[in-house]
Amino acid sequence: MKQSLNSLTITQAQTGLRSKQFSPVELVQSCLDRIQAFDTKIHAFLTLNADAIKQSQKADVSQSLGGIPIVVKDNFLTHGLRTTASSKVLDNYIPQYDATVVKKLKKAGAIIIGKTNMDAWAHGSSTETSDYGPTLNPWNTDFLPGGSSGGSAAAVAADFCIAGIGSETAGSIRQPAAWCGVTGFKPTYGRVSRYGVIAMASSTDSPGPITKNVTDSAFLSQVIAGNDPFDATTSPIPVPNYYQNSKLKFKKFKIGLPREYMQVMQPAALPLITTAVNQLESLGHVVEEISLIHPKYSIGVYTLVQRSEVSSNLARYDGIRYGYGRSAFSAEAKRRIMLGTYALSSGYYDKYYQKAQKVRSLIIQDFSAAFSQVDLIIDPPSPGPALPVGATVDQAMFGEMQDILVEPSSIAGLTGISVPCGFIGGLPLGFGLIGPQFAESRVFQVAHQYQQVTQWHEQKPTL
Amino acid sequence: MDVSRVAVLANIPISGQEESKFSQQFAETLTTVELINELNTKNVIPTSQVTGFTNHMRPDRIDKSRILTQVEALSNASHTYQGYFVVPAIFE
Structure with a gap:
């Protein structure tokens, strides 16, 4: 059977476009047709770009992403294209400028075909808190896609696009990628600009790619990463050639397997993780058990830091310059803003916010010590596969509890990846690796090696 | 936690129903996060950002x-x- 164009990876699409096997218009149209046929079922999109075909007519395929259809999470500002962050507060907001990530994608020739659903304001790990209704998991629509970048992950899994962009505060790229059976990459904090991204927790927000394989993540990261004068937290360290580095010849790494993290995994998921570990060993890497601070402590640190930063960031939404007023916030945003306000308020600052920041230091020191012993650490993004629709109802701590395994690396600003490693009851499970800050190339290299000896990333859901 | 007072501080309009629901949920959340008190942070310097930049x-x-x-x-x-x-x- 001929592979449909929308199911291609970035590198496959580039080859086809450059050898004139098909045109950018045909490629974009195949994605739009697929969306038209199946997005009523999945609900990955909030807004489609009505000019996508027109833009693809002018695409220059010699550019790095020339003519490649990309979807972008709806918390990235897109000039002239509605951006809501899945909140009714921003229901009618039309950005006057592009986020730096969007600007870089456009400059590289990418065609942004639509804006994807997410938890409102990125507050969640299910995409169920979206004010526009949940996205459903393409593998089984009775289940959630994860979140907050659930729309982008589902869109990539459903072949609605060639690749997607998400953002992660703690797990919001890696966890939905895991639940949807695709590859999700979280760059080091400060590697990719946050300018023009609707802020959640400014000290951990990290934009990154969601793709069909590791080399595509490496390729897309290379396009979006780099120093940005509009974001003072971006690093001046030059961006390496991640794509080339991901395919570097074999090097033997020492990889840590944290015993405390394995204690959190669901029993049904453990054999799949063990198999992935064995595959890394058979590739020649040395895996050794290590001990880290139990991830249960990261829940408290992350909750307090994130809600405090949320209360500060969301204070700006007053409905005067844009959007609707504060009465338009839904329950999850209200709870987060209020708890953060409380944690920062006089008399409670030391007890909550300050204490959380101190434990954050302990976690950073813990990783630093671990990375003096090992090159990478195994970190599955989720204790198990996707949960059913409705799982988040009245669960005020759903996201924080679900993201227990990715909160430590996020609050430490590390880089990490999620790759599919098998199925449980027809739902995909994610395997993960984390590396020290700015060790992106190393993470890509080992994850790519893993995908060369496994086929999990090539499995597709039947819609 | 005085939920109505925090709602005023945060400038968030809430209904009476939300007030009682949130009150219960906040109590649960605070119990969960207070687990961090088990860790000794004496003489530990707090981290507010992870870039290592100063006076950027x-x-x-x-x-x-x-x-x-x-x-x-x-x-x-x-x-x-x-x-x-x-x-x-x-x-x-």
Whole structure:
């Protein structure tokens, strides 16, 4: 059977476009047709770009992403294209400028075909808190896609696009990628600009790619990463050639397997993780058990830091310059803003916010010590596969509890990846690796090696 | 936790029903996060950001590439008056 164009990876699409096997218009149209046929079922999109075909007519395929259809999470500002962050507060907001990530994608020739659903304001790990209704998991629509970048992950899994962009505060790229059976990459904090991204927790927000394989993540990261004068937290360290580095010849790494993290995994998921570990060993890497601070402590640190930063960031939404007023916030945003306000308020600052920041230091020191012993650490993004629709109802701590395994690396600003490693009851499970800050190339290299000896990333859901 | 007081501080309108529901949920959340008290943080310096940058400055120059025109700046406002944003009255 001929592979449909929308199911291609970035590198496959580039080859086809450059050898004139098909045109950018045909490629974009195949994605739009697929969306038209199946997005009523999945609900990955909030807004489609009505000019996508027109833009693809002018695409220059010699550019790095020339003519490649990309979807972008709806918390990235897109000039002239509605951006809501899945909140009714921003229901009618039309950005006057592009986020730096969007600007870089456009400059590289990418065609942004639509804006994807997410938890409102990125507050969640299910995409169920979206004010526009949940996205459903393409593998089984009775289940959630994860979140907050659930729309982008589902869109990539459903072949609605060639690749997607998400953002992660703690797990919001890696966890939905895991639940949807695709590859999700979280760059080091400060590697990719946050300018023009609707802020959640400014000290951990990290934009990154969601793709069909590791080399595509490496390729897309290379396009979006780099120093940005509009974001003072971006690093001046030059961006390496991640794509080339991901395919570097074999090097033997020492990889840590944290015993405390394995204690959190669901029993049904453990054999799949063990198999992935064995595959890394058979590739020649040395895996050794290590001990880290139990991830249960990261829940408290992350909750307090994130809600405090949320209360500060969301204070700006007053409905005067844009959007609707504060009465338009839904329950999850209200709870987060209020708890953060409380944690920062006089008399409670030391007890909550300050204490959380101190434990954050302990976690950073813990990783630093671990990375003096090992090159990478195994970190599955989720204790198990996707949960059913409705799982988040009245669960005020759903996201924080679900993201227990990715909160430590996020609050430490590390880089990490999620790759599919098998199925449980027809739902995909994610395997993960984390590396020290700015060790992106190393993470890509080992994850790519893993995908060369496994086929999990090539499995597709039947819609 | 005085939920109605925090709602005022956060400028978040809440209903009576939300007040009692949130009150219970906040109590649960605070119990969960207080687990961090098990860890000794005596003499530990708090971390507010992870970049390692200190006094990261930019030149004090006007960058026209990021300045919106007046028309653009007002384009999303629900109430404008002669090229200005209209804000709710503060004084009686």
